[in-house]
Amino acid sequence: MKTNWTYLKWYFTSREGWLGDYDYLYLVTPNVWPLNRKYKGYKAPFYGLNDDVPILLTIILGLQHALCMIGSIVSPPLAIAGGAFYFDSATTQYLVSAAFITTGIATALQVTRVHLMKTPFFIGTGLLSVVGPTFDILPIAFNYTSMRYANGTCPTAEDGTQLPCPDAWGAILGSILCTVWVQIAMSFVPPKTLNKVFPKVVTGSLLLLVGVYLVSNGMENWGGSSNCHDGEGFYALCPDTAAPRPLPWGHPKLIGLGFTVFVSIVLVEQFGAPLMKSASVIIGLFVGCLVSGLTGYWSMSNIQAAPAVTFLWVNTFHLSVDGALILPLLIMFVCEAVSCMPDILATAEISNVDIEGTEFNSRVQGGILCDGIGSFISALGTGPPMVSQAGNNGVISLTGCASRRAGWCAAAFLVLMGVFGKFGAVFGSMPPSVLGGMQVFLYSTIAVAGLRVLSLVRYTRRNRFILTVALGIGFVDIVQPTWFDQMLTYSGNNVALSGFEQGINLIVETPFIIAAVVGVVLNLVLPNDASQMDDMILDQAGHPIMGKDD
Template structure:
């Protein structure tokens, strides 16, 4: 059935110009009747065998150098294909969704298994809501502003908050506001997560306000040399935390008492950190992801991370490293606010989180550009600029909704672009379907319990691979930078101060060590410490300052350069 795209332009409000979903050329009733009851509407003429054919000769001979048909943003996609690709986009996002809450629960605040499982479920629910909002692209009445990109652009928990949370929690344990046992081992500190949530609710507004700033201005203040540096440092920092889990758990690396063995002495088969058997469990995940990339079908390739986790879980379960007790005890259904945390606002977090949200507003721009490019829509002009504005605003509102739902801040990601490229489907219908699947995954409590109870080594194998993709994203952005002397100087200074935090996290601990009775001064100094000791935040401060202060060069080579050409 023929469809057509219609731009909206009304005399009542000529500033409202945008796209709407393709409208059927016949009446709505006739269109939906045909779409929902006909073979053409349900199956179409798509070659479904292509999606499941492994990349193994001679099975792949039929599809050599063959590209699937392309479905644009508003094209009519068969219902079966919509369901398959919606699930595929949801599966692609699972690694990005589960990793941040599990990293915070086990590596920062040491929450119990029930709270960890709840954070995973909450992350799925809030991701589904935010992604649906991003894909829909809601027009703000009688204004040129939008909420969302209107692309098959997914939203997921940001990895940037992990570095802030880990440094913040470590400071609280050191000063005794988070509990430890008699051996000094860290115990659960839900109050610290409550302080994070309360402060997130107060600071996320800066990202919402930044959506009103023209994207060209943001790009001038935060050029690629800054955003690429941020991504690179975040990835490297997180790889180190993922490796701690790969070795057995960050809790038991050098731990005593209850955490003398990994993940603890009550585990089914506790072992010392870095035991070859634990390393092997993580390696099973890592190597499975690589094998799938070589021989997997298009559907398998775009879900390689979840397949790697499945193999690691199967091996760990068969060899006795995984107990089903926590899964059996988990509720069948759950939702937001089943568990709550005592909200508060910690002044030490205000400055770091403000800077983090500023960085979030800028770091999503390359991902939106990549998604627009692969969706075959304009990547220049007024419409694209409105997509950037809508994406930044959607991320801010998504983070606000997420914090209200006791979950992690959100950011646009381009991790699903591989699915779009392999399957040729950029239709928003697949995005809405993916959102529905994500909501169901979150509401089904035992689904989150699977991830919350898996052995840390299995999780670590996935995290190292996943976090490395952030490093690669940073390198990709930096590859687009003109390596003039000025940009190389900014990059050198930014990376230098950021790598200091990674290789020597405590280098600044004695510089501002106030111990007096002035709690306001103490909170301010703790905020400064948190900024300096969080790699991507201090790097952003240095990079932005140098970018604004150093003049642009008239040529790519300057006399007297102190950097090698």
């Protein structure tokens, strides 16, 4: 105890404890000649998981990790609120704030790594892993609300305008609370077994399909708003007829607003300082908001009306369970349990810890379990489900800090961002074109992550066949989303049968889910036939290598 007190006294009262010997100028030096000459070839000192990190650096990097997550945190609730359920601005702002709070809680749990007593199991990776809302819920939410508006269980105005449908979000939340247990159970399955059933050829195709599907949604917003594309009545103009400067969908001025975000992100990546590069998305949003505000496309009334402080359950939804959601959500959570494994591996590798063996397997187990518990907590807090992400690995690489202290600090900043209601109101009220410019970039990174995973696959004849079939069916859903509408059209009084039919429709019409089903089934049933072509797979240097199916 005395030793701990002595250390704390030194840490909080000494110059070394506060500043250390870190070169802070490196963090803010732009990549512009001649300013960058000093740091050409410079390598930042590395701080491990439990190393002593100066307090100031901990605060700076904690904020930096929080900032690099903002885009991926706000995008799912904004897409859910505006593109699926047609929520008003107050509800949208609340969902954004709730997402920040639940993300902060889940991230703190992931970084802490809680040992389950008298068992070999953990909750959390114990790495500087971040947890954020999963984008996989978006295709399910879009298809589910489309179905409910079509069958009349979500309200529609006399002129055909689709009205807010909070009960549908309550049904998704209630169904999540019932289905997330499959992911929690899968966390106790050995990672080797999960990799065998869900190889990279499956998980990579899932990420690719999710990214491509969502880019389409992001482009709808970039053009003005997904609501006003071919909209009528209140949504005849974008984002609606009551906006400060409404314009038709795809108007050059709206496209230009989105480009201010996209171009800003590119310029920051090229010329920005290390701190700026890892916050390029939020800087791009700032530029887009500034331009749209100065040119009269942004009304500040929603921000002014937002509460200064908010928290979970300020806005609640009637919870229910819809049978049509059970199968799609079960498949989604099975996919979540597997798709987070490459991200955990990447974070472990860049954090300079073991990436194989018993300890690493326990980190994967703890990460999957934490994601499941995080999704459960988030659903209780009215937020979207959670998944581990590797978007902060760029911050670790640039700054050389993998310390968990920065992770705890980032979690605290995220909770504070959610508590201050005005912060969420900024994102909830920004013009859809600005949001769309950010979303197209962000969603494209998901597709690129899928390509990265697929690049690790050995392209045997068997794997190419699985990819061809799974991606072919998945892309059908993207390019012709209504192709299955006339297949199952039961209209009788059997509620159970109707729910089952709607669930099948959701599975078939959600790209990554149908691709997952097809990919897993083919991977399990297709024989591992050997061929001479498979023996001549080339490595990255162009040399032939021997290999087995992955």
